Amino acid sequence: MKARVSTLLWLAAVAGGGMLPLSQAHAGVFDDDEARKAVIGLRDQFNGFQATATQRIEQNSRTLLDMQNQLEGLRQEVARLRGQNEVLQNTVDTLQKQQKDYYADLDARLKKFEPQQVTVEGREGIAQPGEKPEYDAALKQFQAGDFKSAGNSFSAFVKKYPQSPYLPLAQYWLGNSLYAQRDYKGSTFVLQNMVNANPTHPKVPDAMIAIANNQLESGQKAAARKTLEQVVAKYPGTEGAQAASNRLKTLK
Secondary structure, three states: HHHHHHHHHHHHHHHHOOOHHHHHHHHHHHHHHHHHHHHHHHHHHHHHHHHHHHHHHHHHHHHHHHHHHHHHHHHHHHHHHHHHHHHHHHHHHHHHHHHHEEEEEHHHHHHOOOOEEEOOEEEEEEEOHHHHHHHHHHHHHHHOOHHHHHHHHHHHHHHHOOOOOOOHHHHHOOOOOOHHHHHHHHHHHHHHHHHHHHHOOOHHHHHHHHHHHHHHHHOHHHHHHHHHHHHHHHOOOOOOHHHHEEEEHOOO
């Protein structure tokens, strides 16, 4: 625009009959060229800067996008690993529980084959694995009124477990089984052995009353009276002593 203005002024001067000095005309054109070149240079620099900036922005955008993709990939990987860790932890917990249950069951099974500390009628002792089930089975036969089978079972128990904490009870019920079968002599023999071996056992008063019953059934009234009197004298205050005292009253 400036170049056009300068040219028009020059032409107007010529048309008016005047001529600008040649050096002045060249100076105006030179100034316009330099300015144009400067503008073009600045424009080229700006365009170059803009292109470079655009390239950098695009490059940074691509880099940022790549980083975001990598970050998202890492997040997914962390989530996957967490899931696997939870599965593994659950598996470990399950295996630990199964192992604990297994050893608990194994321990329970092994205990069935090991001697156990037991308390029978307030007295402690060591029982073999099969003692309690066999004793309970024989007692169940007696309670069902099968005195013969009960007698055989208790007799086998006494022979099999001579050191059993259930032995005094087995002898007591064996004596009662024999009494129920009217084997008074055999009953007295078994019960007397039980009393002699376990004088402080809680069942001794009842065993002695059973002996007195055998004696009465055998016609030994004097012996029965003496046995009952021993119960009253040796075990005062017990239910056995009270029962023996009541029985003595019937013998008078």
